[in-house]
Amino acid sequence: MAGHWVLLLVGFLLPGILLSEAAKILTMSTLGGSHYLLMDRVSHILQDHGHNVTMLRQRGNSLISDFKEEEKSYQVISWLPPEEYQKEFNKIASSFIKEVYNEREAFEKFLKLVEQLGFQCSHLLSRKDIMDSLQNENFDLVAVESFDYCHFLIAEKLGKPFVSVLPATFGTMDFGLPSPSSYVPVFHSLLTDHMDFWGRVKNFLSFFIFSRKQWQVQSVFGNTIKEHFPEGLRPDLSDLLLKAELWFVNSDFAFDFARPLLPNTVYVGGLMAKPTKPVPEDLENFIGRFGDSGFVLVSMGSVVDITSYQEVLKEMNSAFGHLRQGVIWKCKHSHWPKDVKVAANVKLMDWIPQSDLLAHPSIRLFVTHGGQNSIMEAIQHGVPMVGIPVFGDQPENMVRVEAKKFGVSINLKEIKAETLALKMEQVIEDKRYKSAAVAASVIRRSHPLTPAQRLVGWIDHILQTGGAAHLKPYAFQQPWHEQYLLDVFLFLLGLTLGTVWLCVKLLGVVSRWLRGARKLKET
Numbered sequence: 001m002a003g004h005w006v007l008l009l010v011g012f013l014l015p016g017i018l019l020s021e022a023a024k025i026l027t028m029s030t031l032g033g034s035h036y037l038l039m040d041r042v043s044h045i046l047q048d049h050g051h052n053v054t055m056l057r058q059r060g061n062s063l064i065s066d067f068k069e070e071e072k073s074y075q076v077i078s079w080l081p082p083e084e085y086q087k088e089f090n091k092i093a094s095s096f097i098k099e100v101y102n103e104r105e106a107f108e109k110f111l112k113l114v115e116q117l118g119f120q121c122s123h124l125l126s127r128k129d130i131m132d133s134l135q136n137e138n139f140d141l142v143a144v145e146s147f148d149y150c151h152f153l154i155a156e157k158l159g160k161p162f163v164s165v166l167p168a169t170f171g172t173m174d175f176g177l178p179s180p181s182s183y184v185p186v187f188h189s190l191l192t193d194h195m196d197f198w199g200r201v202k203n204f205l206s207f208f209i210f211s212r213k214q215w216q217v218q219s220v221f222g223n224t225i226k227e228h229f230p231e232g233l234r235p236d237l238s239d240l241l242l243k244a245e246l247w248f249v250n251s252d253f254a255f256d257f258a259r260p261l262l263p264n265t266v267y268v269g270g271l272m273a274k275p276t277k278p279v280p281e282d283l284e285n286f287i288g289r290f291g292d293s294g295f296v297l298v299s300m301g302s303v304v305d306i307t308s309y310q311e312v313l314k315e316m317n318s319a320f321g322h323l324r325q326g327v328i329w330k331c332k333h334s335h336w337p338k339d340v341k342v343a344a345n346v347k348l349m350d351w352i353p354q355s356d357l358l359a360h361p362s363i364r365l366f367v368t369h370g371g372q373n374s375i376m377e378a379i380q381h382g383v384p385m386v387g388i389p390v391f392g393d394q395p396e397n398m399v400r401v402e403a404k405k406f407g408v409s410i411n412l413k414e415i416k417a418e419t420l421a422l423k424m425e426q427v428i429e430d431k432r433y434k435s436a437a438v439a440a441s442v443i444r445r446s447h448p449l450t451p452a453q454r455l456v457g458w459i460d461h462i463l464q465t466g467g468a469a470h471l472k473p474y475a476f477q478q479p480w481h482e483q484y485l486l487d488v489f490l491f492l493l494g495l496t497l498g499t500v501w502l503c504v505k506l507l508g509v510v511s512r513w514l515r516g517a518r519k520l521k522e523t
Contacts, residue, residue, distance in 0.1 A: 309336035382441035
């Protein structure tokens with residue numbers, strides 16, 4: 001009997017003992033901006049839950065915005081690419097955004113951008129000081145951010161198991177999820193899950209376009225792989241995506257369309273959410289000036305500097321001036337054109353406590369570029385949106401916002417003061433948008449586990465079980481012709497055709513025999 005109680009006690013305490021063991025985890029960030037903020041949050045959460053976290057962080061990238069740095073609870077290894085790479089990257093990034101703004105096909109420019117990431121990756125992999133340092137640390141696990149394929153190559157070079165964080169919604173890359181074309185929209189199709197016949201035709205054809213583009217993007221890293229991996233051990237990037245132990249997706253059921261998931265795919269949308277604090281006194285005084293009318297929050301993210309597009313800036317400023325609400329606008333005051341007078345109800349700020357403002361009881365609307373982190377924060381606090389998407393996953397995100405009825409979208413190039421003012425007033429005045437946003441917030445908040453608990457819990461699970469092989473379908477190891485049953489179809493087709501051929505032959509034989517018998521009878 002005593003032994004029985006000992007076993008029960010061990011069974012109860014063992015999980016806690018296992019969870020208390022700290023693992024050495026490497027996280028990576030090379031792009032800055034919202035990509036860095038997400039990986040910074042992942043690093044803090046893992047460190048705060050007892051793991052020893054080190055981030056490999058690239059500095060000097062143009063996508064790093066002017067946000068307030070917080071004190072780190074984890075260790076940071078910084079590196080800086082050669083200046084010529086950085087200058088070229090900045091030049092191409094600026095050109096890419098201009099192409100998108102002018103509504104031109106920008107995929108070739110995007111490939112050039114990825115090419116620069118490939119060059120930077122080659123430089124990093126050749127930095128013996130950094131790679132040896134990482135190798136000597138003997139990390140238990142690597143957490144990669146999936147936008148930059150270099151992260152996957154570093155994890156492979158270190159020979160360590162890794163998990164991947166998808167910063168955007170599903171569809172930006174193929175990592176083996178079942179994706180029925182009848183109701184799972186392909187990335188850049190701008191479709192919802194409710195497709196009519198022509199929508200399904202478009203989605204089916206979009207799949208082939210998307211697959212080709214993804215192959216082109218991955219091919220850019222071909223030279224990097226040849227240079228840094230010996231022949232016979234050169235990884236295929238599409239295989240590396242399937243090799244990830246877990247995929248943490250920065251989305252949520254409240255936002256994304258329902259679709260098939262695999263056991264190693266985990267939603268962590270809302271990971272950026274932190275306990276809210278009172279807004280600073282100067283902002284509170286500004287908000288108080290507008291009483292019950294409340295205020296509108298405006299942020300176009302960390303990549304696009306809206307002051308570079310002065311015509312759009314003037315139209316937006318004029319539109320905000322039409323509102324009876326106050327407007328807090330994240331916009332660099334030092335870049336503001338001298339010939340444009342800021343609307344009387346507008347407060348410009350270089351930096352804003354975005355989450356705290358979204359949680360403020362007087363907020364009426366969020367005008368956003370449609371970035372994933374911003375949308376998840378708005379959903380967290382039940383704030384309706386007007387989206388002005390620019391590039392990347394932002395247009396797709398706004399398709400979902402409109403489909404879920406908690407916001408509307410307007411093309412950046414098409415912005416006119418009257419149109420933007422009408423859209424903002426529409427979302428503020430029509431309470432159905434606020435109701436839908438609040439309903440999404442309830443869905444987001446009512447999960448049995450928080451995003452942070454899901455992140456840490458699943459990582460602890462694979463650390464304890466030695467990986468996530470038990471969470472991955474055998475399909476990841478099958479050749480494509482087996483996975484899609486082409487060998488079965490060909491076999492059944494051959495069997496059917498062979499049976500038909502045999503029947504025809506038998507009928508021919510029977511027919512000839514009957515004709516011969518008839519002739520004999522006639523004679």
